Amino acid sequence: MSESRAVISVSNLGKRFGRTIAVDDVSxxxxxxxxxxxxxxxxxxxxxxxxxxxxxxxxxxGTITVLGLDPxxxxxxxxxxxxxxxxxxxxQKRIKVWEAVDLWSSLYARAVDGEALLExxxxxxxxxAWFMTLSGGQKQRLFIALALIHExxxxxxxxxxxxxxxxxxxxxxxxxxxxxxxxxxxxMTTHLMEEAERLxxxxxxxxxxxxxxxxxxxxLVRKHCPERSVVFTSDDADIAARLRAMPxxxxxxxxxxxxxxxxxxxxxVTDVINAVAREGIRVRGFRTxxxxxxxxxxxxxxxxxxx
Amino acid sequence: MPSRILNGLWKLTWVExxxxxxxxxxxxxxxxxxxxxxxxxxxAFAPAKLVGPPHPPGASASALEGLPFNxxxxxxxxxxxxxxxxxxxxxxxxxxxxxxxxxxxxxLSPVTILGAHVVLKLAFTTISLTLLVLxxxxxxxxxxxxxxxxFGAAVLLGTLSILSLGFVLASLVPTPRFAQLIGAAAFYPMxxxxxxxxxxxxxxxxxxxxxxxxxxxxxxxxxxxVWDSSGWMAHWxxxxxxxxxxxxxxxxxxxxxxxx
Numbered sequence: 001m002s003e004s005r006a007v008i009s010v011s012n013l014g015k016r017f018g019r020t021i022a023v024d025d026v027s028x029x030x031x032x033x034x035x036x037x038x039x040x041x042x043x044x045x046x047x048x049x050x051x052x053x054x055x056x057x058x059x060x061x062g063t064i065t066v067l068g069l070d071p072x073x074x075x076x077x078x079x080x081x082x083x084x085x086x087x088x089x090x091x092q093k094r095i096k097v098w099e100a101v102d103l104w105s106s107l108y109a110r111a112v113d114g115e116a117l118l119e120x121x122x123x124x125x126x127x128x129a130w131f132m133t134l135s136g137g138q139k140q141r142l143f144i145a146l147a148l149i150h151e152x153x154x155x156x157x158x159x160x161x162x163x164x165x166x167x168x169x170x171x172x173x174x175x176x177x178x179x180x181x182x183x184x185x186x187x188m189t190t191h192l193m194e195e196a197e198r199l200x201x202x203x204x205x206x207x208x209x210x211x212x213x214x215x216x217x218x219x220l221v222r223k224h225c226p227e228r229s230v231v232f233t234s235d236d237a238d239i240a241a242r243l244r245a246m247p248x249x250x251x252x253x254x255x256x257x258x259x260x261x262x263x264x265x266x267x268x269v270t271d272v273i274n275a276v277a278r279e280g281i282r283v284r285g286f287r288t289x290x291x292x293x294x295x296x297x298x299x300x301x302x303x304x305x306x307x
Numbered sequence: 308m309p310s311r312i313l314n315g316l317w318k319l320t321w322v323e324x325x326x327x328x329x330x331x332x333x334x335x336x337x338x339x340x341x342x343x344x345x346x347x348x349x350x351a352f353a354p355a356k357l358v359g360p361p362h363p364p365g366a367s368a369s370a371l372e373g374l375p376f377n378x379x380x381x382x383x384x385x386x387x388x389x390x391x392x393x394x395x396x397x398x399x400x401x402x403x404x405x406x407x408x409x410x411x412x413x414x415l416s417p418v419t420i421l422g423a424h425v426v427l428k429l430a431f432t433t434i435s436l437t438l439l440v441l442x443x444x445x446x447x448x449x450x451x452x453x454x455x456x457x458f459g460a461a462v463l464l465g466t467l468s469i470l471s472l473g474f475v476l477a478s479l480v481p482t483p484r485f486a487q488l489i490g491a492a493a494f495y496p497m498x499x500x501x502x503x504x505x506x507x508x509x510x511x512x513x514x515x516x517x518x519x520x521x522x523x524x525x526x527x528x529x530x531x532x533v534w535d536s537s538g539w540m541a542h543w544x545x546x547x548x549x550x551x552x553x554x555x556x557x558x559x560x561x562x563x564x565x566x567x
Contacts, residue, residue, distance in 0.1 A: 056412065076414065084412045090404035092322075094329040099322050106318045107413045109311075130329075146409075 004032040007067055007154055007185050008053060014061035015048055022048040023059070024209040030154075035176065035186040037200035039193065039293070041305050045209040046189035047087055047158055053187065054084055054156055067153060080109055083147030085140075087158040087189075093132040097123060097142055100131065101149060108150035117145050121175060137168030144175055155179055157188040161195060173198055191305055193293040203293065207301050217293050224299050225291035226264040230272045233257050233285030242279055246271060257284075315415050319423040327427065337389055337431050342438045345382040349446050376503050379443065379453070380530045384498060384523065386435045387466040390428040391473035392490035397424065398477035399486045408567045421564075425470055432466045433459065453534050461533050461546075465526030468549040469494075471556035472522055478563045494523070501527040522556075525549045 008030035015023040023045045030036040038046040051057040053064055055071030055078060064071055069078045091100055101118060105111035118124050121141045126134060134142065140160060147155055157176065161169040176199055180186055190196050196203050197217045204214045213220060227250065232239060239259045240252040248263040248271055261272055269288050276283060297305050328334055401407045410420045440455055476493050480486050498504075500514055501523040510518065518524040525545040532542035539546060 054412065056408070079412065079414045086405055086409055086412070088405060089409050090406055091409070092326045092401075092406060094326045095322060099325070103318050103322050104413065107311075107315050107415055 004034070006030065007032045008036075008187060009065045010049070010053060010062065011064075012062040013049065013052060013059050013064065015045075015052060015057065015059050021209050023052070026062070026206070026209070026211045028204050028211060028214060030185060030187050031202075032185055033180065033183065034201040035180050035188065035199050037196045037203040038187075038189040038206055039191065039196045039200075039203050039297075039305075040206035041191055044191075044206040046191075046206055048209075049206070050156055050158055050187065050189055054082065055079075080150065081152055082154045082156060083150065083152035083184075084156045085143040085147045085158060085160060087162070089143060090139075091131045091142075094130045096127070097129055097131070097134070098127040100142065101127075101145055104146045104149045111150050112148070114145075114149065117148060120178075121145050122171070135168070136164050137171060140164065140168075140172055141175065144172075144179075148179065152184060154185045154187060157186060159189055159191070161190070161192065169195070193297065193305060197293050205297060205300060212300055213296075220293065220296045221291050222266075225295045227262060228264065228268055228291065229260055229262045229289040230269060231285075231287050231289060232259045232261070232276075232281075232283050234259060234281060234283045236281050236283075239281055242281070243272065243275055246275055311414075312416065312419060316419045316423055316426070319410075319415065319419065320426045323423055323427050324430070327431075333393065337393060338435050338438065341382050341385040341389060341435055342442050344385060345378060345439055346442055346446060348378055349443075377531065377534060379439075380527060380534065381503060382439055383436065383458075383462045383530060384465070384501070384503070384526065386432055386439070387462065387469045387526065388490075388494045388498070388523075389435075390432050390466055391469045391476075391494065392487065394424055394428055394470055394473040395477045395480060395490045396483060396486040398474070399480045399483040402565060402567060403483055405567065411566055417561075417566075421474065425467070428470055429463055429466060432463060436462055452536075454536075457539070458530065458533050461526070461529045461539075464546060464549050465522060465529065468522035468526065468553045468556070471553045471560065474560035474564055475556050478560065478565045497521050497523040500524065502531075503527045519548075520552065522549055522552050525552070 006029040008028075010029070011027045013023050013026040014021075026045070026049055038049060040046055048057065052059045053066060053071060055066075055075045058072060066078060067081055069081075071078055095103075097118065098114070101114040105114050115124070115127075118127055121144060123138060123141055123145065126138060131139065131142070144157075144160075147157070160176070161172050164172065173195065176186060176188070180201075188199070190199075200217060202214065202216050203220070205212050205220075213224075215223070235257060237254070240254040240261070243249060243259075243261050244252040246263070248265050248268045249261055250264065251260075251262040253260050253262075263272070294305065327337075398407070407420065411417065436459055440459075472493075473490075476489060477486075480489050497518075500510065500518040500521065502510075502518070507515065507518065507524065507528070525548040529539075529542045529545040529549065532538060532545070
């Protein structure tokens with residue numbers, strides 16, 4: 001995947017609203033067939049960046065191409081080839097699900113079978129329901145349906161699961177990976193690090209309108225947070241002392257029966273397991289703590305995403 | 308390509324019509340309210356005095372019996388203003404809910420998205436006006452002499468012009484809560500200046516100048532002309548002004564209309 005062609009290229013994008021700099025010199029590429037995530041806290045400039053790429057906002061500076069087209073100049077052609085879902089969007093309260101799908105499918109040069117799409121998204125039982133009666137998860141699934149009705153090559157998803165309960169969120173995640181598996185490219189934003197980690201092939205971290213890092217979630221974790229911890233539950237009181245001598249160990253602490261060994265390197269966990277086996281230490285419980293994108297964000301910005 | 312645009316306009320108009328029909332209060336208010344007002348006021352006064360022309364050439368308003376204004380024209384204007392107020396409310400609700408923004412992300416052109424509402428409002432105006440005419444014929448048999456088609460065409464032209472002003476006003480409405488207020492604050496003074504209640508030439512010059520760029524004024528003059536059977540030719544200036552104002556307000560709203 002890493003050598004696929006770029007379907008979205010953004011260079012030196014800048015956008016301000018009054019005195020507020022929303023996007024500051026952002027450059028990035030999204031490759032064909034990947035799920036690319038813009039991540040960062042609310043107000044970081046994710047939505048503004050995405051809306052400039054979709055052609056809904058006019059940037060102050062920079063150039064953007066999507067599928068080889070200029071989103072502003074070639075907007076009409078581009079809208080036939082991209083699908084969008086907006087953050088916190090609504091439809092007419094009393095529009096029926098099938099009416100929305102039918103209306104949308106009439107607007108595009110080619111459209112998939114709406115009924116089959118509703119079935120694929122688990123909405124076939126709701127086709128006659130008014131929009132206002134749908135649950136949050138059903139509304140988002142309908143928006144996904146509207147974004148996919150014309151088999152777009154690139155799909156834009158802005159904070160797709162914000163406000164959904166964990167179960168609905170997981171169901172939506174399955175649909176998003178399905179979009180990629182059918183060959184489309186997904187450009188999404190999220191402030192949920194778990195979501196980015198689960199879904200995105202690559203992420204770009206945005207903070208105060210600036211892009212501070214791009215890469216796969218694993219790359220970013222390995223680069224910025226190489227440390228990991230192994231936590232044992234054991235009655236062996238000197239377990240920490242015995243493992244502290246290992247070369248990769250940075251710190252070993254004990255709190256009652258709980259012993260935390262912190263170290264770094266890809267082989268760290270294996271080395272600890274081998275050492276425990278070699279030393280014949282009896283262990284009642286064992287878990288590893290591997291840093292996440294949340295930790296990467298904290299390391300890079302000095303604060304948590306939710307702060 | 309043009310066939311897809313027409314198809315999109317038709318589909319969107321039809322969907323919006325169905326949605327509007329599902330809102331019981333909106334439907335009843337739009338279609339029947341002006342007719343109810345007309346019937347109630349009509350009942351309260353003697354029929355023969357009701358619909359006489361208020362200012363026939365050479366006669367002063369005080370010389371007339373009955374109501375000092377033409378109730379049929381007032382009712383028609385209420386229909387048009389209702390349509391514009393409903394338009395402002397819908398635009399503010401759609402904007403706040405991100406519906407306008409979502410529609411703009413489709414291949415629909417901005418003109419089609421807004422045009423669907425204009426088509427719909429004109430259709431509802433026609434229905435409401437038909438109800439008004441039927442009620443008038445039943446309540447005041449033989450009294451209404453006006454050419455209904457000509458009157459209807461004048462109402463539609465006036466409504467079109469008032470709706471275009473509605474789009475400009477819709478961009479001033481911050482949230483749906485203000486829609487009714489701003490609509491009423493704009494349209495009722497316009498009605499007062501329209502020449503329906505006081506003869507236009509008795510207004511102070513400043514008011515006359517303002518009234519000249521308001522569609523209500525020209526709608527009233529045209530409708531009175533049609534009512535008096537002096538006809539469109541005698542009031543071509545008013546008809547032309549309604550078209551010109553439609554063009555001007557439409558052009559202005561392409562600049563000031565807010566989609567989000």
